[in-house]
Amino acid sequence: MAGANILDHFKGDELATIQKACPLKELAVEEFLCQFGEPAKEMFIIISGQVEVLRPRRRQGEFDKVGVLGAGEITGEAALMGVFPRSASLRALEPVTIMVVTRERLAKLKKENPALLMELYQGIFEQLGERFLSLVEKKTPGLF
Numbered sequence: 001m002a003g004a005n006i007l008d009h010f011k012g013d014e015l016a017t018i019q020k021a022c023p024l025k026e027l028a029v030e031e032f033l034c035q036f037g038e039p040a041k042e043m044f045i046i047i048s049g050q051v052e053v054l055r056p057r058r059r060q061g062e063f064d065k066v067g068v069l070g071a072g073e074i075t076g077e078a079a080l081m082g083v084f085p086r087s088a089s090l091r092a093l094e095p096v097t098i099m100v101v102t103r104e105r106l107a108k109l110k111k112e113n114p115a116l117l118m119e120l121y122q123g124i125f126e127q128l129g130e131r132f133l134s135l136v137e138k139k140t141p142g143l144f
Contacts, residue, residue, distance in 0.1 A: 005071070005072030005073070006045055006072050006073070006074055006120075006123035006124065006126075006127055007045070007047070007071065007072040008072065008123075009119050009120070009122065009123040010116075010119065014116055014119070017109075017112075017113060017116060018099070018109065018116065018120060019099060021105050021106075021108055021109040021112070022045075022099045022100055022101045022102075022105050022109075023099070023100055024047065024097055024098065024099055024100075025097070025098050025099075025100055026095070026096070026097055027049070027051075027092040027095070027096040027097075027098065028092065028095065029092055029093070029094055029095060030091060030092060031091070031092050031096075032089060032090065032091050032092075033051060033090040033091070033092065033096075033098065034076065034086050034089060034090050035086060035089045036054070036055065036056050036085075036086055036087070036088055036089045037085050037086060038085065038086050039083045039084075039085065039086075040076050040078055040079040040083060040084050040085065040086050041079055041083055041102060042076060042079050042100050042101060042102045043074060043075070043076040043077045043079050043080050043101040043102075043124075044074065044075050044076050044090075044098045044099065044100060044101065045072075045073075045074050045098065045099040045101060046069055046070060046071050046072065046073050046074075046075070046096065046097075046098055047071060047097040047098060047099055048071050048095075048096065048097045049070070049071070049092060049093070049094045049095055049096030049097060050068050050069065050070045050071075050092075050093045050094055050096065051068070051069050051075075051090045051091060051092055051093060051096055052065050052067070052068050052090070052091050052093050053065070053066050053067040053068065053069060053075075053088045053089075053090060054066070054088060054089040054090070054091060055087075055088050055089075056089070063089065066088065068093065069090070073127065074124060074127055074128075075090060077124060077128060079102070079103075080101070080103055080106070080124075106120075
């Protein structure tokens, strides 16, 4: 599921400003970041490490691994539009550092640095666009 690295959009001081608004969280190996079906209230930007994307099977406690996300990738972006159930569980494959992004934190960043917020949105949209095109290409090869 590799996509555009959202972190490439920012210089050191810009990333520090975003991190001030959106705190970092550390995950240990095999720790779950979120669970399938729980309300999604935040988006995550992976700063370092990798998480596996898991979808539940019909049997309780069993999962299918549907992907891996790494540094610079986003997940949970639907939380920026509203509170929706999580479509997958995320579990750390190694020590992971993530940035926790909420609508409220983005509203604060908008007041403090609107240009930086627009750059963040551009990075999110680019990554989502790449994911969409990748999915379309898998379903209809040669379409684009």
